[in-house]
Amino acid sequence: MRKKVTLKQLSKELNLSISTVSKSLKNDPEISKKTINRVHELANFYNYKPNALAVSLKNSKTNTIGVLLPEILNHFYAKVLFGIEQEASKRGYRIVTCITDESYKKELEYLEMLNHSSVDGFILALSQETQILNKLDHFKDILKDEIPIVMFDRVSEEVDCDKVIVDDKDASKRAIKYLIDTGSKKIAVISTIFDLSVGKLRLEGALDIVSQTKGVTLMELPIKNLEAEEKKIESFLKNNHIDAVLGLDEAAAAVAMNIANKLGYKIPQEISVIGFTDGLLAKHSYPKLTTVSQHAEKLGASAAQMLLERLENNVPKIKYKAKTEIVKTSLILRDSTK
Amino acid sequence: MRKKVTLKQLSKELNLSISTVSKSLKNDPEISKKTINRVHELANFYNYKPNALAVSLKNSKTNTIGVLLPEILNHFYAKVLFGIEQEASKRGYRIVTCITDESYKKELEYLEMLNHSSVDGFILALSQETQILNKLDHFKDILKDEIPIVMFDRVSEEVDCDKVIVDDKDASKRAIKYLIDTGSKKIAVISTIFDLSVGKLRLEGALDIVSQTKGVTLMELPIKNLEAEEKKIESFLKNNHIDAVLGLDEAAAAVAMNIANKLGYKIPQEISVIGFTDGLLAKHSYPKLTTVSQHAEKLGASAAQMLLERLENNVPKIKYKAKTEIVKTSLILRDSTK
DNA sequence: ATGAAAGCGCTAACAA
């Protein structure tokens, strides 16, 4: 490797001490203008840049945040990542991205790997397996080390850290209300995420509204694998005279709508469809899908802001109270509803 | 911050020297079994983990690779990232992900930021702006420092580094051939990426085939913004009696198909549609979209393999010849073609 | 079998 220029070399060439060079580079007022200029000149000439590793080691500060995502092929998480990245880079931080692939083991490994002075803090959403097993000690350990964590979307009440969540229950309440208001009586809720906290909340919201509305029934259809179970959805729609579908995740709504299309139902006249996650699918489906937008980018940006704020107002003594920010959703009306 | 355990502390507590502890942890044969055991025991007790920063600084090796992506909301890049991540984590590397947002400036900044001992190498796809401006010195500088780069998908011939590319020209040739073979005569090529190397190659391939086939015509429709120009696509399809569409990017095909749907055309009977990028859109469109799969995950994994191989067989003396790997595409037949 | 010491590149308190 072509040797990177170091302070040492600059100092040698300038006949100055290392510390004088270091201070000059920071325009320290105790150094003479003349020296400062000489130093800058040579530094520029060699395109000197401080070794980030050494600086981090010295300052115990990496300016890096670790991001753990359950998956990346999911548009929602991709958007959140984008939001985090934008905010972080704006403020001079970079991010290390790890994909846990919904696995507890990978989550644990990544966390350990990064917890040894590699990052200043974490932003993460729990993996599916972690939520099912409810094993959370790894997070508690990190917090004991006073490394801040911000959880988003898939969070746990048992971990006392900052959180940014989507108001999932309220979101599905409003979605169901909208369906009822536009005349739907027999609503199906299709979901592949019954296991997850967010899936449960969304279902609860739907049930709440239906239970307090006369003449409307709700049917649940849990699905493990959308592609493998298309037939199941097909017969479900036909046999139950469904007139509206709420998909609790991005793909569920799209798949349901396509099946309805295929069966010859008119959308939205005969069946209305609402989905969660305002991703590519919603925008490019036919007809365009009415969705609950979780404002994923904003969510990511908020999580980053929370973390950075915590990192920069380092208040180790005062017991910091963890806070939870709730990001409001909005129902984006398109062509799949009346 | 709760102090992390260091070698120093372990050594103090064990009444050993730092170096003995360090060696013991590595099971160095020159240390007695007994000592090794004592050390391991205490290290486990404290859950000692070496400080990654210090190790990297010492070894001039970070086990981290920098990944620069033009965007992340594009399914193709998300898949590539997934592929890279899988391969890298399997081999004990982690990745720092940066999103250049198609901007030359951000690309440059990230590259500089990471080029100072933060990463062992780079995997990247050129930003759109970089390709348009054709400014490539930042890459050349990095290579001079003998930091390896692997470019993928959007590459430049002017930079002498390893590359993994998709056989775009061949891919669109095969797509067009398929359309012709199934009876299409009037083919539209719709693209939002005419500026990019890959967009040009895909167009060339299409033109090649059409020019050597009698009775078939091809019309190009460049689009800046799909959502804003739906009307344009609409009238284009109607006025030109198009019977097949090749979308050069993921969304173009989906949008074209939905417009055709809306206009009442039967797909694929009256209009066949093929798209690029086998993403979510293709799988969940109606009808399901026939697409060129670029095997993005594989591409990412290949890029990672190439980089890691280069990193681990450190051959600084021998002039390493840059190689280019071409990933074959496949045409995935679904319901939007005959 | 164990330890001392130098050094990776940088910062910062303290001396001169």
Added chain:
DNA sequence: TTGTTAGCGCTTTCAT
């Protein structure tokens, strides 16, 4: 105004 020194946590060569 400039320089000396110690130290961040670790590895490694060279004593002992």
